Each structure stands twice: as structure tokens, then as C-alpha cells.
Amino acid sequence: MLQIKNLHASVEEKDILKGINLNVNAGEVHAIMGPNGSGKSTLASIIAGKDEFEVTNGSITFDGQDISEMDPEERAHKGIFLSFQYPVEIPGVSVTNFIKTAINETRKAKGRPDMPASEMLKMIKEKADLLEIDRKFLSRSLNEGFSGGEKKRNEIFQMAMLEPKLAILDETDSGLDIDALKIVAKGVNKLKTKDNAVIVITHYQRLLDYIVPDFVHVILDGKIVKSGAKDLAYKLEEKGYDWIKEEVNA
Amino acid sequence: MELKEKLISSFLAFEDNLEADSPLHDLRNKAIKTFEAKGFPTKKEEAWKYTSLNSLLKNDYSIFPSQENNVEFKNVKHFFLHDIDTYKIVFVDGVYSSFLSETTHNKLDVCLLSSAMNKPKYKPVIEAYFNKIAKEDSLTSLNTAFAKEGAYIHIPKHKEVEKPIEIINFSTGNEAAILLQPRNLIVVGENAQVQIIERHQSLSENAVLTNSVTEIFAEKRAFVDYYKIQNDGPNASLIDNTYISQERDTNCNVHTFSFGGNLTRNNLNFYQKGEGCNSTLKGITILENKQHVDHNTLVHHIAPNCESHQDYKGLFADASTGVFNGKIIVEKDAQKTDAFQQNNNILIDDKATINAKPQLEIFADDVKCSHGCTIGQFDEDALFYLRSRGIGLKEARALLMYAFANTVLESVKIPELKTRINKLIAKKIGVSLGFEL
Secondary structure, three states: OEEEEEEEEEEOOEEEEEEEEEEEOOOOEEEEEOOOOOOHHHHHHHHHOOOOOEEEEEEEEEOOEEOOOOOHHHHHHHOEEEEOOOOOOEEEEEHHHHHHHHHHHHHHHOOOOOOOHHHHHHHHHHHHHHOOOOHHHHHOEEOOOOOHHHHHHHHHHHHHHHOOOEEEEEOOOOOOOHHHHHHHHHHHHHHOOOOOEEEEEEOOOHHHHOOOOOEEEEEEOOEEEEEEOOHHHHHHHHHOOHHHHHHHHO | OOHHHHHHHHHHHHHHHOOOOOOOHHHHHHHHHHHHHHOOOOOOOHHHOOOOOHHHHOOOOEOOOOOOOOOOHHHHHHHOOOOOOOEEEEEEOOEEOOOOOEOEOOOOEEEEHHHHHHOHHHHHHHHHHOOOOOOOOHHHHHHHHHOOOOEEEEEOOOOEOOOOEEEEEEEOOOOOEEEEOOEEEEEEOOOOEEEEEEEEEEOOOOEEEEEEEEEEEEOOOOEEEEEEEEOOOOOEEEEEEEEEEEOOOOEEEEEEEEOOOOEEEEEEEEEEOOOOOEEEEEEEEEEOOOOEEEEEEEEEEOOOOOEEEEEEEEEEOOOOEEEEEEEEEEOOOOOOOEEEEEEEEEEOOOOOEEEEEEEEEEOOOOOEEEEEEEEEOOOHHHHHHHHOOOOOHHHHHHHHHHHHHHHHHOOOOOHHHHHHHHHHHHHHHOOOOOOOO
């Protein structure tokens, strides 16, 4: 589904990614871990199309198509979703109106008519129930005055509504208490099928107890230096990143 | 002949035609002398530093319309809040249109200043209020000298007016260039409530210059909600001079929506004369091409325990220019004043300009005054967030503009008007979102 080859990227002439290679297939869950500033969030933003970063080398292919020059909305229309670490507040635009706009813009791009209102309402109800979201919450202004946990839950709600092929969860666990974390993880797991894939970016293995990865990758200084199965996450939790740094340096 | 000379010589003929015993005779003569002495304001004056009237003053304006021009309702219907019932005071080229208007004398007066000035019944009100808070600056004086027609609204005490009042000034373009000087007098009695919408609308591409003066008096505990829709044609310019006098425990709100016109100058003045007043001044300005809008606000806190709240949002595209000059004066006796002023601007294009100048003059020691001004571009992170959800760049920008303007829109209390403003904004930014704020 997603192939990243030798990806180099920089911002204001500072190299952030220094040769990332990653393959994600349909049905898989990948976890990307690493210390602060290692390039995890940059990688997520670049896959979603943030143009603040300059891709200096390498390629990103999604469903066989090179997407590295595409606008963020085109990538979204192809089925890429990024759950933001810091979702943006949009005063005056309700969660419901926002998600309607997002869904209908995506349909428009595919030459399809707007989703009928009754179908939209049904879907909103179903997904809100799945994530235990209160109906009142949906009429609030998008992210405005939301707690950290509400923001993250709202991100996953949008993901549930948009039904992406590839969901990238950028530190979705930060700011969540254990109950909220369980709800979010339950939502992600319910939405998981053999046809879609998830990339979980996190500092901690805590979330990986609930969203169980098939692969764990460690990013250090803009490169994936180690990949393994789920137990790698436990080892990182226990020992930190220093042993990997030593391994790499050796 | 220059416009100034033309106006002064026209004044003599104008005065001759009025009844000689008019109580306003002395007032007019004094006003034209003030105008003669001061002349049109120039950029040398601090208050006009960023707005030049020069190019406007070159037109050869006709000062008195030669005839009554008719306008068919169906052609102008969309300028009214036609989906709800309203009172209407309508002028066409400065002349009252009885055909388009819907006035009343039943328990309140919604009518014409000309008839109020001439009828003995209204004499006490005219004498008590007319020209009592208007400044003696050159443009207001010019209007006073020629003041003859406009809206006269008198709401008696305890009266809640059940429907909004629309004041609309049309210009037909039958003259190559026309100068209009409407004069409105609005008196809102004790504990009364009223909603008023004011609009100036040219129906052609011919030049129009409007120099309007509105005086509003809010008696004790009165509630006034005033909306100005400024979405005029490309050759229509407006100088709006509005003066609001607030007695104790009054609540006065003015929303100004500036989307069109050539040059617009809003001189909006609030005088809080009694304790416990609340004043709200809000505006959304969305400009393009070479449009120019200058908001010049004054909130004069004279009495203690009052609040004022200003919130102006501006979006400037192409080579448009905006000015925000907001002055707050807190007198020595106006203790416990809470004055807030905010002005946020987004420059969409490199050639757009905004000049923002907050001025605070505080003579009391126990007050809360704050002001904030921002000038920026679209937040790139916010744009990326919206686009990553499949929303195209144009729509994403539109959404951010709506969000930006929302704090002003949310306090519009007439739902139909809010819908109308939403549509005007959507049209102005060229995007229709499937919902309203």
C-alpha cells in the first residue's frame, strides 16, 4: 500500500529525514517509536503532504502511485488520514458541519454527489456511539476549548467517518488518560480491516498494549535504525533508546 | 468650481427655500460657517492620515436631485430583509419614496425627518435632541447645514419594537455624480428596545458620495441594536458619522459589515453619560481590488461602572487598504470602567495594507482597559489540518475566514440578517459552504 524509499527531507535547509525506508501493506499495523526530535512527526506530516518540508531525495508511493508532489487534499481523497498531535481549533464551525464538509469535499473530488443527509446522520450516530462521544459534543466548535483527550477522540471520530485506507496516528496517546486511551484504541481496532492499514507514532508502548502492532520501527536521527515485532516496544520501554544508539554506533 | 465653493454657494439658495422662521435656521448658518472655515479634511489631520478624499472631491456632484426618481420594488427587493416583516424608511436619490417605505405613527414614530422638522407636534423632540451630540467637525457640519431629509425614529418608553426597522438609501445613477447627505435622528425612550438596519445602495456605476449623519439617543435602560451593511457598488463612497449618546444602564450595539464600495469612512462615536452602560462595536471588513475602509471609533467613558467591547475583523485581498483607528477615552470620574478593544487582520495578498492605531487616554485610576491588534496571514498549520481532511485549498481558506469572522457574526441577533450576511460573505470569498455559522 505505502512504499517509502530512501526518503530525505529538510526544513529550512536542516536535514530531518536522512533516508527512510518503510513498506506498509494492507491489513498491517506499524508502530514507529523514537525519542523527541528523531523525525517521527515529520515523517507523518510528509506522508500527509505538508509542504513546509522539502523532500530532497527518495520517493513516497501509495497504491502504486507516486504521491510526493500531491496536495494534502488529494492524498486525503486517495485515503490517507493523519490524526494530528495538535489538532487546530476552528471557532464557529461545529464538529458535525466540519465532518460533513470533509466528507462531501472528498466525494466531490471523486465525482460523487453529496452524501444524503439521512445517511450522514446515521453514520455520525453510529461512529459517535462507537467512540462513546456525547451528542452535545458534536455541535461544539471544532476543537475549541476541547481538553487534550477530547481533541484526540475527535480526531479518531473524524477518522471513523472518513474511513481511510491508511491512518497515521501521530502521538494520539499523549494527553489521554487510561480510560480515554482504551476507548480510542477500541475504536481504531473496530475500524481495522484486512484492507486498511495503521501507522501508530508514539513515545510509549502503553498504547501498543491496546493497538497491537505487527511491526515496530525505531527512528533515530532521521533514520529507521531497527525494526522488529511487538516485543521490541517492551524492550524500549524497559531500557530506553541508549542501547540502540550504542548498537548503531558500533 | 471646486466642490467646497459649490457647496457654499448652493447653501444660500437652499436656505432661501426653507421657511425663514425655521428653528434650525441659525444652526444651519453656523454649520456652513464651520464647514467654510475647516474645509474638507486632508491627510495632514491626524484623524485622516491614512484616508484621502482628494480623488472623490474631483467629481462634479449634483447636490440637489432634479426630480423624484422611481425604482421598482422587484428590482431592489433583494436589498431588503424581504423574508421578514420590517418597517422601512426608503430614500431614492435623497428623496423619500413613499412607495417603497412602510412607516408608522402607531405607538411609535418611524417616519421622515423632514415631516418631523415641520410639524409642531415634534418640535419639543427636535429641539431636545437634534444636533445635540453631533461633533462640530467639517463633514458633520456640512451635513447639518444641508440637513433636510432622513429617518426620524422615536420609540416611546417601555416600547419593545416588534420588528426591525430598515433605513435604505438608494441612488439611481440618473445623475452622473451625486452627493447625498442623509440625516437620521433616533430617540429610544426609557426601557425601550429597537433593532435598526442601515444600508446605502447605488443601483448604477455612476459616482455617489454619501456624507451621512446619524444621532442616536438611548434613554435610561434602553436597548439599541444597530446594523450597518456596507456592500455598495464600485463607485459609491460613504462617509458615515454616527453619534450615540447613552444614559444610565443602556445597552447599545453597532455591527458594521463592510464588503463593498469604493471608499468608506466610518466615524463611530459612543458617549457613555450614565452609569452601567454597555457599548459594543463590532465589524467585519472583507475587501478586494482597491477598496478602502477606514474605521474610526471613539468610546468616551464619562460615567463610572461602564463597559465597552470592540471587536473588528478584517480580511484584505489584492491592493485593498484598511484602517482601524480606535480611541478610548476614560474620564477621571469613570472609575471601574472595563474597556476592551480588539482588531485582527489577515492580509491575503502582498499588496494589501492595513494601518491600525489604537489610542487610549485614561484619566481614571481604577479601570480595566485592554487592546490587542494582530496582522497576519493565514495560519499554515490550520490550512494543512483542513486540507489533510480532504478540504481543498479554496474551501479551507473560506472555512478559516468564517472561523475568523465568527466572533462578530455570532452576536447578530436577527436570524434572517445573519443568514444574509453569511451569504454576502460566501459570495465575497467565492465559496459556498454547505452550512451557516
